Amino acid sequence: MPVRAFVFPGQGSQAVGMGKELAAAFPVARETFEEVDEALKQNLSRLIFEGPAEELTLTANAQPALMAVSLAVVRVLAREGGLRVAEGCALVAGHSLGEYSALAAADSFTVTEAARLLRLRGEAMQKAVPPGEGAMAALLGIEADEARAVCAEAASGEVVEVANDNGGGQVVISGAAAAVERAIAAAKARGVKRAIPLAVSAPFHCALMAPAAEAMAKALAATPPRPPVVPLVPNVTATPTDDPEEIRDLLIRQVTGTVRWRESVAAMKEAGVDTVVELGAGKVLAGLVKRIDPELTALSVGTPGEIEAFLKTV
Template identity: 45%
Template sequence: MTSTAFVFPGQGSQRVGMGADFVRRRPDLVDTYYRAADDLLGFPLSRLCHEGPAEALRDTAVTQPAVFLTSIVVLDVLRTHDVEPDVVAGHSLGEYAAAVCAGVLSWQDALRLVRLRGRLMAGVNERMPGAMAAVVGLDLPTVRDLCARAAAETGQVVEVANDNEPAQTVVSGQAAAVRAVAEAARRAGARRVVPLGVGAPFHCSLMRDIEAEFAEALAAVDFRDPSVPLVSSVTATALTSAEEIVSALRRQLTAPVRWTGTVRTLAGRGVRRYVEVGPGRVLGGLCRRTEPTARTFTTGTVGELAATVDALGPAGTEPAETETDTGTGTGTETGTETASAGTAAASL
């Protein structure tokens, strides 16, 4: 039997206007989510999502709750059409929306945690500015070796932050060491090396000094066992207890994102359909490049979600297999999106 996974995107998938067309169709979402989120956080998150400006939306402390909230709104709309997952996963930040989908915690508690997570991560960059870069065209062991050499040569921290798909790895650390890896990767034959415009050196040991404070916040929240399996991007294994999920969310700050392993674990559980729940379409591309038989569907706009419901809803008929099918009829990502915007959206 073919299974369906809901996969939730991370930071970098944000865009001005995300979620606005859903509100126009479903005004009830304003009171249920957007006004409630504004009141909970004490700033106009809904206006920033729908109107920007883009510069404000790029602030890590804003971006993370904005992407999370948009995913939760899209999830609500999907569920009104009786589209449900057999298993869930999230790319870094997206793991919080996945946990809400699986009934592990309330969306309000998750939003508070995501806001704190973003603020703490941004604070690390203020104290110790860092950088991230995506390496396209080299395998993971090669990039790990380049990081070890650059760290030894510069005396600075640089580590693998994301194993996004078999030929795309993101490195994170102090700026000089990241530059050294980028230069070495080009010499080693990388097809492309893309500096990422992110707010901090995520998913590396430079984040260690915020783990204790964030662990206290996690301990104050009521976590429950998931109603469906949650495959963690920290462990690339299915988590079935609240304790396991809390541990993974804590480790996530410093641990690399194992998205290649996550997709392979999902495929091993019979998943063939991957529904990207929230803004953007980056995860679909990563899933297809890891598991070429994957069928991917997007939900970032009303039109995309409608096409996904038509394909996967109770009365739906999944479209015939085509090379460009994404569940939206709009085609696959371009090479530029894959190498630049795609890596940025899958970095946090």
């Protein structure tokens, strides 16, 4: 029997129309989208299914939207296939906002709680830095330690830090716009293959997000996580935990901290996982897992067809 980890995508995986087939095919998926709409007092599902894309991409919309699609998949697997998270996987993990999806899947938050926390998180992250003052860039063909050295060299008293260690030679940096530009130049001088400025609305996962971390500290004090039914591999430490106090602390630190995805995948393998199943929109995480460790089986489950094929293997 495969030992599975369920993983949940982050921002950038959103696309207009995601989850639409699910909602059409499965009543429990429809109910999940309706629950998120009710929690936010907004017809988010219509925005998810019909767009416009620029509105869906707004951080405050994209974060709860991606969680809604992931949790719709989780509930379809449980209702249609009898595959519940507690028995179906050994660990859960998520990329940035996906950590909230993972915790909701593992009954640490309700869907309503996760939707409201992610709406607040998205708004707080957006407000933390005025538009145009921050930037992010993907560096390809570099490992995290060298990227940290590049950031240190380019900082000149400004913030520029490793935001995501995605593995497979892909590192995302984040910080003040001018410092990110200097880091791109420094990376190219070191022979980095490509440095791509990212079209993001704020510099996530760096020290400039401190105001958003404070907002999440207050929100998570009011809505603390419960013990998850299976351990979480957190972004901040990449060490599995099911301690709700530690999880709450790590969710606060995650706002300014590095998403240690490469190390998270290594931790899953070390814990005996041989199959990583991405639940929700897109195929970004499955692709990263394959690059990080080709020995792991990685698959994406987000459409009715993918759910049907996956349930046949369970």
